[in-house]
Amino acid sequence: MKAGKRARFEELYWRHHRELAAFIRRRVPPDAVEDVLAEVFVVAWRRLSDIPVEARAWLYGVARNVIRNTYRAEARQRALHVRIAEEAGSAPAHTDGFDDAIASRTDLGRAWNQLSETEQEVIALVAWDGLSNAESAQVLGVTTSAFAVRLFRARRRLLHLLERSTGGAR
Structure with a gap:
């Protein structure tokens, strides 16, 4: 393993894993977030040379594809409806x-x-x-x-x- 490849991957991980986890969390059940996130970074490792310099949108695209391949549209839809119901029930700012x-x-x-x-x-x-x-x-x-x-x-x-x-x- 080349040190440069590992350093690039670690930089990607530490720079994007929190916001990527939040992106995933809004789309899948809580118990699936870590699995989807791990799969996204497996894909990132395998395709490291394909990742553009501005990797955020690329990673979101991979996450989206992992979610689509892992969960049926109905399950994702249900999770989103639950999230909306929670948002609708929270206290308004003003x-x-x-x-x-x-x-x-x-x-x-x-x-x-x-x-x-x-x-x-x-x-x-x-x-x-x-x-x-x-x-x-x-x-x-x-x-x-x-x-x-x-x-x-x-x-x-x-x-x-x-x-x-x-x-x-x-």
């Missing part, structure tokens, strides 16, 4: 009234659940994972402009669903 805050979180959860899995993923990559449009496009294997269109449409649909559920009032 509201005019407690009842309004609960109603708005419930409306958001309902609207989120009406989005397709693809629409949820596009929004989650930007909103939860903090990826740029270019990084998100790389994760999904599409062009940046194609991702921007998908994100625009998903956000517009979520807004439409929210407005419909609140009767147009915000």
Whole structure:
């Protein structure tokens, strides 16, 4: 084993493992996070020479593929719905009234659940994972402009669903 290869791998691991674990944690059951994370780094080790200098989006793409290969879409969908339900139940940072805050979180959860899995993923990559449009496009294997269109449409649909559920009032 070359020292340079090992050093590059260790640098990748220490630089990205926490945010990658958070990315995975939002998509799989808690007991599967470490297994998926380990598999991602096995792939990274095997394909170290293929990893671009800016490795974050590449690693997210590998994680996404590992998740898709390991778990059926139904299981991933269930885990995401559980996460949304937990987020919807947490206390709001600032509201005019407690009842309004609960109603708005419930409306958001309902609207989120009406989005397709693809629409949820596009929004989650930007909103939860903090990826740029270019990084998100790389994760999904599409062009940046194609991702921007998908994100625009998903956000517009979520807004439409929210407005419909609140009767147009915000």
